[in-house]
Amino acid sequence: MGLKQKLHTLKEKYKGKKMAPAFNALHTFLYLPNETTHSGSHVRAADDLKRTMNTVIMALLPCLVFGIYNAGYQHYLATGEIEAAAGFFSGEFWSFQNFAMGAWTVLPLVIVSYGVGLAVEFLFAVIKGHEVEEGYLVTGMLVPLIVPVDIPLWMLAVAVIFGVVIGKEVFGGTGMNILNPALTIRAFLFFAYPTWMSGDKVWVHGAVERAKEIAAGSNADAISGETILGSYAQNQDVLYSLQDMFLGFIPGSVGETSKLLIIFGALFLIFTKVGSWRIIFSTLIGALAMGLIFNGVVEMGWINEGSKFYGLMTVPFWQHLIIGSILFGAVYMATDPVTASQTNKGKWIYGFLIGFISILIRVFNPAYPEGVFLAILLMNVFAPTIDHYVLQGNIKRRMKRLKVKTA
Amino acid sequence: MGLLSKKDSKLILDPLADNNPITIQVLGICSALAITAQLKPSVVMAISVVFVLGVGNVVISLMRNIIPSKIRIIVQLIVVATLVIIVDQVLKAFAYELSKELSVFIGLIITNCIIMGRFEAFALGNGPWRSFLDGIGNAAGYGVILIIVGFFRELLGSGTLFGFKVLGDPVEKSGLYAIGYENNGFMVLPPMALIVVGLIIWVQRSRNKELIEEN
Numbered sequence: 001m002g003l004k005q006k007l008h009t010l011k012e013k014y015k016g017k018k019m020a021p022a023f024n025a026l027h028t029f030l031y032l033p034n035e036t037t038h039s040g041s042h043v044r045a046a047d048d049l050k051r052t053m054n055t056v057i058m059a060l061l062p063c064l065v066f067g068i069y070n071a072g073y074q075h076y077l078a079t080g081e082i083e084a085a086a087g088f089f090s091g092e093f094w095s096f097q098n099f100a101m102g103a104w105t106v107l108p109l110v111i112v113s114y115g116v117g118l119a120v121e122f123l124f125a126v127i128k129g130h131e132v133e134e135g136y137l138v139t140g141m142l143v144p145l146i147v148p149v150d151i152p153l154w155m156l157a158v159a160v161i162f163g164v165v166i167g168k169e170v171f172g173g174t175g176m177n178i179l180n181p182a183l184t185i186r187a188f189l190f191f192a193y194p195t196w197m198s199g200d201k202v203w204v205h206g207a208v209e210r211a212k213e214i215a216a217g218s219n220a221d222a223i224s225g226e227t228i229l230g231s232y233a234q235n236q237d238v239l240y241s242l243q244d245m246f247l248g249f250i251p252g253s254v255g256e257t258s259k260l261l262i263i264f265g266a267l268f269l270i271f272t273k274v275g276s277w278r279i280i281f282s283t284l285i286g287a288l289a290m291g292l293i294f295n296g297v298v299e300m301g302w303i304n305e306g307s308k309f310y311g312l313m314t315v316p317f318w319q320h321l322i323i324g325s326i327l328f329g330a331v332y333m334a335t336d337p338v339t340a341s342q343t344n345k346g347k348w349i350y351g352f353l354i355g356f357i358s359i360l361i362r363v364f365n366p367a368y369p370e371g372v373f374l375a376i377l378l379m380n381v382f383a384p385t386i387d388h389y390v391l392q393g394n395i396k397r398r399m400k401r402l403k404v405k406t407a
Numbered sequence: 408m409g410l411l412s413k414k415d416s417k418l419i420l421d422p423l424a425d426n427n428p429i430t431i432q433v434l435g436i437c438s439a440l441a442i443t444a445q446l447k448p449s450v451v452m453a454i455s456v457v458f459v460l461g462v463g464n465v466v467i468s469l470m471r472n473i474i475p476s477k478i479r480i481i482v483q484l485i486v487v488a489t490l491v492i493i494v495d496q497v498l499k500a501f502a503y504e505l506s507k508e509l510s511v512f513i514g515l516i517i518t519n520c521i522i523m524g525r526f527e528a529f530a531l532g533n534g535p536w537r538s539f540l541d542g543i544g545n546a547a548g549y550g551v552i553l554i555i556v557g558f559f560r561e562l563l564g565s566g567t568l569f570g571f572k573v574l575g576d577p578v579e580k581s582g583l584y585a586i587g588y589e590n591n592g593f594m595v596l597p598p599m600a601l602i603v604v605g606l607i608i609w610v611q612r613s614r615n616k617e618l619i620e621e622n
Contacts, residue, residue, distance in 0.1 A: 152587060166602060170609070192593035 053137045055274045059265035067254035072098030075205040109144035116160040135174025142182035145255025148202035159188045200226035203251035229369040256328035266331040275335040279351040283330035286355025291317025312363040329372035339380040343390040418540040422548035429552040434520040440600040449557030453550025459490045464542030467530035564594030
């Protein structure tokens with residue numbers, strides 16, 4: 001008797017009892033579900049919810065693998081043990097040493113994210129007596145990709161509990177949430193433990209440890225890895241080339257550095273029709289528009305060089321797309337079908353405002369070097385309002401047409 | 408309770424739980440969010456409101472038959488303003504630091520919906536003794552929530568209670584901080600107060616299903 005069969009008999013045996021959802025959950029998680037999705041505000045298609053989720057995870061995997069290598073690469077680069085990588089296929093980057101170090105730091109994040117998140121989901125399924133929902137599969141993969149490598153695991157665990165309970169379960173579980181759970185988790189971390197979410201130490205594995213050793217009297221060299229936005233916000237010189245930024249050989253949250261792989265993921269999502277191309281493109285257009293406005297302000301001479309916003313305002317508008325996490329946010333976060341606008345016209349407005357506000361926060365608020373997650377959370381809240389007015393506008397237009405015809 | 412009749416003790420006990428002004432009637436939220444980052448101001452605020460609402464209810468109740476109904480709101484405002492000024496002056500005289508910390512929020516007790524609500528809904532139609540109990544009960548119900556929220560926000564946000572470092576010293580890395588614990592900065596920010604109040608409402612309603620509104 002295979003494991004699947006065994007689980008099935010267990011499930012039948014416990015049918016109607018308290019633990020039934022837990023067995024059912026395990027069964028659904030490991031194998032094909034017995035039923036397809038029939039409720040909740042998901043896109044209804046022949047695929048079930050899990051298929052959709054798996055597609056997103058497949059699109060995320062390249063980012064995770066790259067993130068693992070990059071975590072090791074940044075560490076050894078900062079300690080001076082390896083040279084900077086020359087091209088995308090550089091042996092300095094894709095070495096086993098980098099992979100081992102990266103896996104040692106990144107995989108615990110993945111394990112904690114999935115372990116804690118699924119435990120909370122199972123708990124709620126058992127208490128409320130409903131089927132477990134697969135909603136956490138994607139969130140659990142997104143979370144380790146949007147945090148710094150050196151974030152303490154217990155903080156991540158607390159944040160995951162908060163995000164899943166307050167961000168999702170209180171609203172009724174998967175498909176009912178207003179806010180994107182992964183971003184809720186990041187927002188919680190950001191406001192609760194700001195020292196672990198920004199600055200020049202947390203993005204490179206080992207930098208915090210090294211700083212402590214130096215404070216304790218060791219005479220080793222300090223390691224630091226300032227993100228590009230961090231450097232800009234402090235009007236420092238940026239040490240990385242455009243090529244590095246595009247390929248992702250830079251410090252940053254685990255999965256968001258490689259713009260090249262994110263673009264591949266985006267094409268995959270658009271091709272499989274899982275992600276909305278309208279949202280992705282309108283977000284990028286919004287970001288470019290805001291960047292152009294800032295470039296214009298500098299061009300017109302309305303801001304002098306002494307201003308603390310000057311550094312970020314002079315960034316050429318198209319470069320905003322390859323620094324920071326706007327691309328990652330646009331492709332994997334803004335397109336979440338539950339929290340985004342549902343109407344086509346609404347998606348354009350929703351995405352445009354995300355990009356627009358992201359760059360606005362990025363430039364004008366040095367305390368928040370990256371504003372993408374705040375912009376997406378804000379627009380999550382407004383998405384139903386946008387849909388409402390799009391629908392009302394449509395109804396009004398049709399009523400008018402009706403009147404013209406009957407008159 | 409021997410001292411109070413059953414009906415009277417209900418006046419005090421009801422607002423503490425099943426008819427709590429904050430979690431059930433959802434009144435007085437603003438001050439609950441603003442001053443609960445620390446336990447001490449929460450307690451002082453609770454005591455102040457108990458005083459203002461207890462005395463105010465008695466005063467209004469004693470005057471209830473001579474207040475012309477057209478100007479009753481103005482009369483109520485004068486009563487509550489007088490009491491609030493007394494509280495404010497006492498705090499300034501005996502606890503100046505604390506009154507600085509609470510700043511405008513003591514003055515804003517005047518606009519606390521719970522106080523005007525109890526004057527209108529209870530003191531205008533009941534005798535002084537029962538009004539007094541009602542005032543104490545409602546203010547205590549408000550204070551209990553304030554103190555619970557203040558307790559969690561100060562403990563998790565600053566690692567202290569009443570200013571005592573109960574979890575160890577974050578700078579010298581003693582106690583819990585020695586093993587890597589850190590204060591949750593989010594707890595100090597007002598949005599977290601809203602979430603904590605929400606969690607209290609959640610716990611209360613899941614324990615007593617009758618409180619869940621139908622919609």
